[in-house]
Every structure is written in structure tokens, then in C-alpha cells.
Amino acid sequence: MKNENRRTFVKKAGIGIVASLSLSDIPAVMTGSVPDRPEKQEVFFTTGFKAAEVTTDSVILWTRLCGQEKPNPVVHRRREAIFRHPIDFDEEMPVGSMDGGVKGIGGSVKVQLSGGGQILESEWHSADTENDFTVRIPFDRLKPATSYRVTWTAKLPGSDALHTAAGTFRTAPQFSSPDAVRLVTSTCQYFWSYDHDERGFRIYDSMRRLNPDFFVHTGDYVYYDKPGPLGTTIEKARHQWHAMDGWPSLVDFYKGVPVYMTKDDHDLLRDDVHPFSPAYGQLTFGDGLKLWRENAPIAGKPYRTFRWGRHLQIWLMEGREYRSSNQDKDSASKTIWGEEQKKWLLETVAGSDATFRLLFSPTPVVGPDRDRKTDNHANKAFETEGNWLREYLSAQENMFVVNGDRHWQYVSVDKKTGLTEFGSGPVSDAHAQGWDQEDVRPEHKFLRVKGGFLEIAVVPSDRSAAVIKFIHRDVDGNPVHEEAFSSS
Helix, strand or coil: CCHHHHHHHHHHHHHHHHHCCCHHHCCHHHHCCCCCCCCCCCCECCCCEEEECCCCCCEEEEEECECCCCCCCCCCCECCCCCCCECCCCCCCCHHHCCCCCCECCEEEEEEEEECCEEEECCCEEECHHHCCEEEEEECCCCCCCEEEEEEEEECCCCCCCEEEEEEEECCCCCCCCCCEEEEEEECCCHHHCCECCCECHHHHHHHHCCCCEEEECCCCCCCCCCCCCCCCHHHHHHHHHHHHHCHHHHHHHCCCCEEECCCCCCCCCCCCCCCCCCECCECHHHHHHHHHHHCCCCCCCCEEEECCCCEEEEECCCCCCCCCCCCCCCCCCCCCCHHHHHHHHHHHHCCCCCEEEEEECCCCCCCCCCCCCCCCCCHHHHHHHHHHHHHHHCCCCEEEEECCCCCEEEEECCCCCCEEEECCECCHHHCCCCCCCCCCCCEEEEECCCCEEEEEEEECCCCCEEEEEEEECCCCCEEEEEEEECC
16 A cells, blocks of 8 residues: 555544544543643752851751752843843743743752761751742761761652752861861852853852862852842842852852852842842842841851861951941941941950951952942941951951952052952953953052952961962963962
């Protein structure tokens, strides 16, 4: 039988068969009535996981359960201008359809740690809508200077199917141990300023190649007040965190590098925010704090200090929750940090015998900054507290400031006190702006209006002496400037 005749025969035979059946005998798919079938659900770690707040014997582990294996594709083209804002982005489209989106899913998750002869396992923890499917799991009784393997296991309600992911971190050495320490720090990252179409941000792969002991992010992890979408609702603001953490370069980085996080204005509400600021659209200051706590794995006060062996202690400062209004007249009572935080700083610095002390501030202390700014200790708006702070810090032996917020790399020395400050620079060249490369001030020892990060290495020479190196690197990890200081 020829092909054409075979098709004719089948067609006629099919008509005859259908004609001999009643309508109730015909499958639903043939009548066009398709019964609803529940979409198959699975659980993933698409936005990764983090080990945070590492000490000699403890860690906080964080993750978010996701309902899709990969983030939504990036489909919008970008402007060539600075920040690379998306073109023709519809702010009213469903958030679940937005570029980089990663939907969450309810389920349960647990963690196992193994290292140093220990195997520790958590209970099952529930991931629910109230906290955007995020979970944080603390561990203590760890061993110092020990590498731990982290194994995450997740499952959906009523399912025996398990999904796993793994990473590593290392605990801090004992306070008396003269270990070498390497850390990296960066600031200011906006989703649309990415510089690698598949990986997201080259800086994270560059930092990972250095195999640092830990990472400090000094704020503006996301930008609620930049488009694509603007974070004017809780749903849109949460989306920004999902999209940022979904970039593969960040996922891979946090698999092996623990983090300490501080916040600034853009990842809390909007530019120059303070507790008295009005809502940004529907998003309030209180909403911003809740979302920050969902995504930043910390416990207790937002200002903290951590020790990494004999030679290094770091302080992480909080610059948004306790400040006065920027518009208040400068006075002895006008503050960025608040009296409680300042008292804590004085007490903990006085109690420290670390060789080197690093104060991480989300905003500049030395600057210089632009004359129009009214938001930080380098501005006249907070001159009284700024003068006090620079005098105090400069009087402390081997203490330096590392700051976020500024979209350029620099090293500066305060002309009056001699206090040295290091600005790490933004996450990509597309985010670098706000200062003229030719405007080199007397305070500047180094100025580069480009993206990159700061590596800090503590190299012991013996139990009581060490050298600290501050190495600015570009987004690909190439060194562009270095300063070194000896403890002896």
C-alpha cells in the first residue's frame, strides 16, 4: 500500500471508530476538555546558601528553598550609560516573570556538618512564606581553624524525594594563634550592572580564585531604588534578592567562602535613608528591616566584632538603624551610630589585644566626599561626630577604616589625624561613577574610578609581629595598588 493510500485508510478508519462511540466514551483529550493536572513540584537551592558570622566555634548557615532549577532568563537589553539600566522594563509585569526571578517553595531543610572528626546534624527546619522560604540554622561547639563540609538536604511536604547541595567553610583560629589571614571585601552591586552574561559579576569569580578565609560585604547588596524592578513593594524588593543571589558567580563563591554582611541605604529602603524616612512606594523602613533580616544571616545586634587569630580583629558598624535625620542641624547629639553603639565600640576596642584592627563602615569616615552629600562622617552634616571619630580611631595603634558606599576605589589619609581609609570600589566597572578621575585631592594616596575589590592579607612574621597588606584589585583580580604596614 502506498503512503498516500495508507493515510487515507487510517483517516477513514478513524472516522468510523469515532462514529461508533458515544461522546462519553471519547477521551477528554479528544474532546478538548483537558482535566487540570497539578504541576510537578521540585525543590532546589537555586539562590545558593551562605555560611556566615563564623567564629572559632560557631556559624550561622542560611539558604532559601526554590521552586525552579534556574533563574528566569535575562531578556531585556540594557542602556550603555552608567549602571546599565534595563530598556523598556515594565514595572507592572508579574513579578514571577521578571528577569532573574526565582520562585520560592515551601518545604523542609536540614544541614549536616562534618570536619575535625565531628559530624553534626540539625533538625528539619520549615521554610515558609512568612520568611520568603528562607531558613537560618546556627551551629556551635565547632573546632577552631577547622574546615567543615556543609551538606544541605531539602524535601517537599509529603515527599520522600530529597535534593542536596554541598559546600565548605573554615572556622576562625584561636585568639592566641598567629595564623595568616586573607579576606576580601566589596560594596555596591546592582543587578543590571552585571559584567558577564552567564556568570553575573566577574568580581566574585576573581575573589574566589584567591581562596579567602572570609568575605565582608559593606552594604548596598541590592538597590531597591533602581529600576528593573523598583523595590516599592515587599514582593518586588524580595525579587531583587532572589535575582542577585541567583547569579552563578555568587552561588559558586558562597559555596566555599563565609560572609559577614552590613547594610546601607539602598538595601534597606532608598538613597540616604534614616529611621524617619517616609515609605518608598508601599515599602516602609520596617519592611526593609524585615527583608534585610530574611536575607542577611546575622543574630543579635547589627553591630558586631569578630576575632581571627592573634593578629586580626574586625568591627562591623551599623549606620542606618540608630542615626539622626540627615536634615537635623549638626550638633554634639547628632549621630550616625547612636550612643549605645559608640559605647560598645569604645569598650570592645579597649578590650582588644589584636595586632591589627579593622573597622568596616558602610559609609566613609575620612573621604573625601562630594560637597553636596549629607549622609556620612566625611560630610559637614555629621562633622561633629566625624571629627570625634577620626580623632579616636587615629589614636588606636594599627587601626584602619575600610568603607563601602563609594563607587570608586581609593586610599586616603585624613590630613588632621593621619587616619587611613580604604574604599574597595563597586562590584563592576558599569557601576563606577560619582568622582572625577582627575580630581586627586591631597588626602588621596590612590584613586581609581573603576570597579573592583579590596584584598586584605595579614602575614605573621612571628607570634607577636605581622604585616598587613591592602591590595586593590580590578574586577578580574589584577592588582592595581598596594599598601603595607608592619606591626613592629
